[in-house]
Amino acid sequence: MRYLTAGESHGPALVATLEGLPAGLQVSSQDLVAELSRRRLGHGRSPRMAFEEDRVEVLGGVRHGVTLGSPVSVVIHNTEWPKWVDAMDPEPRDDLDEIRATGRGQRLTRPRPGHADLTAALKYGYDDVRDALERASARETAARVVVGTYAKRLLAEVGISVVSHVVNIGGEQVPDGAARPGPDDLDTVDASSVRCFDPDTDARMVARIDAAHADKDTLGGTIEVLAYGLPPGLGSHVHWDRKLDTRLAAACLSVQAMKGVEFGDGFDLASRPGSQAHDEIVREDDGTYRRLSDRAGGLEAGMSTGQPLRLRVAMKPISSLPQPLATVDLDTHQPAQAITQRSDACAVPRAGVVLESVVAFELADALLEKTGGDQVSEVRRNLDGYLSSLEGR
Numbered sequence: 256m257r258y259l260t261a262g263e264s265h266g267p268a269l270v271a272t273l274e275g276l277p278a279g280l281q282v283s284s285q286d287l288v289a290e291l292s293r294r295r296l297g298h299g300r301s302p303r304m305a306f307e308e309d310r311v312e313v314l315g316g317v318r319h320g321v322t323l324g325s326p327v328s329v330v331i332h333n334t335e336w337p338k339w340v341d342a343m344d345p346e347p348r349d350d351l352d353e354i355r356a357t358g359r360g361q362r363l364t365r366p367r368p369g370h371a372d373l374t375a376a377l378k379y380g381y382d383d384v385r386d387a388l389e390r391a392s393a394r395e396t397a398a399r400v401v402v403g404t405y406a407k408r409l410l411a412e413v414g415i416s417v418v419s420h421v422v423n424i425g426g427e428q429v430p431d432g433a434a435r436p437g438p439d440d441l442d443t444v445d446a447s448s449v450r451c452f453d454p455d456t457d458a459r460m461v462a463r464i465d466a467a468h469a470d471k472d473t474l475g476g477t478i479e480v481l482a483y484g485l486p487p488g489l490g491s492h493v494h495w496d497r498k499l500d501t502r503l504a505a506a507c508l509s510v511q512a513m514k515g516v517e518f519g520d521g522f523d524l525a526s527r528p529g530s531q532a533h534d535e536i537v538r539e540d541d542g543t544y545r546r547l548s549d550r551a552g553g554l555e556a557g558m559s560t561g562q563p564l565r566l567r568v569a570m571k572p573i574s575s576l577p578q579p580l581a582t583v584d585l586d587t588h589q590p591a592q593a594i595t596q597r598s599d600a601c602a603v604p605r606a607g608v609v610l611e612s613v614v615a616f617e618l619a620d621a622l623l624e625k626t627g628g629d630q631v632s633e634v635r636r637n638l639d640g641y642l643s644s645l646e647g648r
């Protein structure tokens with residue numbers, strides 16, 4: 256499978272096109288809207304943003320709520336477009352000087368540190384930083400969530416589920432050994448305003464975000480993504496770009512503001528002796544193989560082992576600070592304060608939903624590589640055939 260997204264944050268719409276999805280999956284616009292609404296909430300959001308509605312329109316690849324096997328194309332309309340039509344009009348305009356003089360169309364010349372603003376302006380020759388920030392904005396992640404909704408539905412057909420939860424916000428950490436959400440715990444995680452599964456840490460995270468907000472500051476954090484029900488052997492050891500960990504890491508790092516990925520015990524493994532770093536293998540009476548621990552996070556040599564997948568992703572604090580950082584004005588070349596954009600104090604809770612989506616896409620892609628199949632029933636049959644072939648091995 257492959258996908259492309261297009262669209263600017265305040266343009267008329269975002270578009271996602273997903274190719275390679277099998278026929279026979281039931282996904283309605285309502286399913287897309289429900290998943291998109293999970294991406295909007297979370298403590299630390301500016302209230303106005305939390306209430307923004309997403310309006311989706313499926314343009315192709317689906318008939319009567321069932322995928323056809325043809326490319327799926329979905330538009331996510333910008334409900335605020337009427338306010339932005341002059342500033343972001345894709346058509347040539349005679350009144351450009353007027354548009355750029357005031358209001359939303361006014362040129363932005365004070366790039367924000369930690370954003371695409373300065374480097375993209377230099378690289379693409381923009382004289383208005385808006386040309387950079389519109390596409391670099393994490394609004395694009397709405398299109399990823401649409402793609403992820405289809406991927407999750409395919410995975411669900413073969414009993415695979417993807418769950419994320421927040422394990423750290425601004426240094427407020429879930430303690431080692433705390434319970435992790437299982438495959439059916441997503442609603443419990445979503446019920447927490449910081450999407451934290453540990454109730455004690457939840458309250459401390461909320462307090463930390465409130466304190467950052469009061470200080471006019473922002474916070475990052477760490478998100479854990481888990482996948483249950485994976486068969487052994489998704490991905491491959493035979494070539495670098497077929498390794499599942501390569502692909503998952505790239506996908507996670509492609510999400511705006513993600514700065515690090517670890518699988519299983521990850522960076523901690525570097526400080527341990529080998530005797531405490533791997534997962535020893537036993538064979539059960541029923542002929543299945545089992546690991547005695549979960550240090551590798553369900554991946555060995557670029558392949559799923561059949562254990563739950565476990566990875567963590569570090570997100571940096573939001574770079575649009577209410578108290579702007581120092582920068583340089585691109586017109587005057589004088590020191591200045593960075594532009595302020597409407598922004599959250601902490602986007603870690605909702606970033607988890609985006610990470611679920613990109614992880615789901617990579618897992619669905621790896622699943623289809625293993626099973627092939629143009630229709631869902633064929634995917635299921637081929638997977639069952641493969642799993643049966645493992646019996647007695």
Ligand SMILES: Cc1cc2nc3c(=O)[nH]c(=O)nc-3n(C[C@H](O)[C@H](O)[C@H](O)COP(=O)(O)O)c2cc1C
Pocket residue numbers: 369370371391392393396510511512513571573574575576597598599602605606609
């Ligand atoms: C879900 C989500 C929401 C985000 N919200 C904001 C925001 O409100 N303000 C902001 O400045 N950055 C926000 N970001 C982060 C920026 O998009 C990101 O830092 C920026 O594009 C630079 O990319 P880089 O950090 O990957 O280098 C958000 C990221 C995600 C994943």
